[in-house]
Amino acid sequence: MGAGDRRFESCRPDSFSQPHRLTHLIALPPNQGEKPVKSAVETLSPTRAKLTVEVPFEELKPSLDAAYKKVAQQVNIPGFRKGKVPQAVLDRQGYRTFALDEAVNDVLPKKYIEALQENGLEPLAQPEIEVTKFEDNEALEFTAEVDIKPEINLPAYEGIEAEVEEVSLSDEDIDxxxxxxxxxxxxxxxxxxxxxxxxxVTLDLAARQNDEIVEGAEVSGMSYKVGRGGMLDGLDEALAGMKAGDEKTFESELVGGDLVGEQVFVTVKVTQVQEQELPAFDDEFAQLASEFDTADELREDVRERLGRGKRLEQAAAARDAVLETLLGQVEIPLPETLVADELNARRENVEQQLAYAGLSMEKYLEDEGQTIEEFEADLERRVRDAVAAQFILDEVAKKEELGVDQAELSEHLVRRAQQAGQDPQEFANHMFEHNHIPDLVQEILRGKALAAIVEGAIVKDAAGNVVELKNLRPDGSIGEPEAEVAEADAEVADEA
Incomplete structure (x- = not known):
């Protein structure tokens, strides 16, 4: 695949297969009178840091008191009511260690977040925390290793120049x-x-292996267009010359099920042959198939719609070209664990798409003329582009002081629900319940950052014509006022 190929995902701001994977710390209010946490940070790499945090024992006391209350509510000690057991009695009963552990577990996440804020770090994953020192009545010391957002020196992004292919609309396209x-x-x-x-043709199919019908590989009364392809290798060749009542057996390879990729013998029987008769393209057809009175008017409408679709595709290509140009101007260190996780997620997503389409990876690579090594290299390149793009768009959003209002969030929720084929309200409820709203807000901010970059860019086609890029939505996708074009844009943006 070429550098501009976006067959499965692109480096658009919402292109992560699981958007919540790349998260950022939500700013918390100041410590409100509490002493700053005593911490030190060691930079392990541009994308990984180690925090060493010390917490005086007196700062554990509120959590320790709460732990004792919890124990007192749960234990039965003769002579004392539940919840009224003195701390000294609980200590004599051996509950001191439990209370200390509870206090430490309560304090650790709070002090970790305070240390992040104090040192200006933005985490990208869960930390690896280790308690390195803790004795009763002495200070608690722990370390936290975590992947962090790298520092980025933004290049100038005003007036970025890029080039895309010229829009071409032929009579053959319209035909x-x-x-x-x-x-x-x-x-x-x-x-x-x-x-x-x-x-x-209406046909019956049955695949056999070792003279036994393969489970799930038998259909009856299926309608199939001869020459369409994409079902079983050899089927179209077998159907050539067959009439209703004819039966033929050929060898093929299963493209789905438990035996995907294995050789089987397929018996096909044709029960009916039908010829497709197309209506004449005349004024009568135009009135039947559209709101137009004449065939000329309908053909002109087809031309206009195709032209708008081509321009939307060009605008999407221009958007990607601008972002790729910007990415080429800056070196961004990437957390390898984040890249590996996203690479695995995308690989699984591709395999699921292929399985849903009834294709094996081997068949897909054969059709694309790729080796598995080329596929993996291209997938990793696109993942790295996506991660780097999100980092740089976050920085642009911060520099431009962009924000998100309720209307933009609602619109984004609806669009994401439509893309997922879900009810908008159910989708929104799920996002709120699983605390994914900050991720959606971040997607919108990245989209706005992308829009700011693209709208300030100078993009021309191969003929030197300037490409219009003023219709970007808040999520970074291309849009026009007409509802049907907006729907087409969503498809174009996803395919990009």
Whole structure:
């Protein structure tokens, strides 16, 4: 795949397969009179730090008192009511160690967050915490190793120059769309001749291995368009010359199920052959298939819609080109654990998509003309681009002092719900319940940062024409006022 290929994901701000993976610390209020936590930070790498934190024993006392109250509510000691057992009695009963452990567990996360704030660190993952020193009535000392957001020296992003391909719309493009529209209104007529490309056949299929039918690999009465491909290798070749009532067996490879990739013998029986009859593209058809009165008006509308779609694709390509140009101007150190986690998540996502489409990885790579090594290298490049893009967009959002209002959050929630095929209210409830709203806010901020960069860029096509990029939404996607174009944009942006 080339540098601009975005077959599965891109480096857009919302392109992480699991957006919550890249999180940032939400600012907490000041310590309100408490002494600053005593801490030191050691930089292990540009993306990893080690905090050493010391907590005086007296600062554990509120948590220790709470722990004793918890114990007192749970134990039964003769002569004392629940919740009224004195601390000294609990100590004699051996509950001191438990109370100390509870106090430490309560204090650790609070002091960790205070130390992060004190040292200006933004964590990217859960820390590895180790208590290095703690004795009764003495200070608590612990260390915390954590991946952190790297420091980035933003390059100038005003007036970035990039180039994209020129929008090209041919009569053949329009003819293809008109033909597809005619096919939607086509009729099927049964014929007694042999099946040919473009015919629809009704068939029964059964795959056998070792003379036994493979479970889940048998269908009856299925309609199939001859020449369509994408089902079983060898099926179209087997159907050539078959008529209703004919049966044939051929060898193929399963593309799904437990035996995916294994060789089987497939028996196909044709029960009906139908010829597709397309309606004439005339004024009568235009009135049937659209709101237009004439075929010329309908064809012109197809031209306009295709042109808008092409311009949206060009705008999306321009957006990606600008971001890639910016990424090429700065070196950003990346946390390898974050890259590895995202790489694994994307790899699983690709495999799920292929399985859903009934393709094995081997078949996909064969169709794409790629080796597994080339695929892995390209996937890692795109993951690294995505992580770096999020870091740099976060910095731009901070520099531009961008914010998010309730209306923008609501619109983003609805869009994300639509993309996930979920009810907006159910999606919103899920996001609130699992504390993913800060992640969505961060997505919007990154989108706004991307919009600010792109709208200030100078993008031209190969012919030297300036590409219009003033219609970016708050989430960074390209939009136009018309509802149908906005819907098309969502698809274009996702495909990008």
């Amino acid at each position: 293809t769309q008109v033909e597809a529209l005619r096919e939607r209104f086509a009729t099927l007529n049964e014929v007694e001749r042999e099946a040919a490309d473009g015919d629809f």
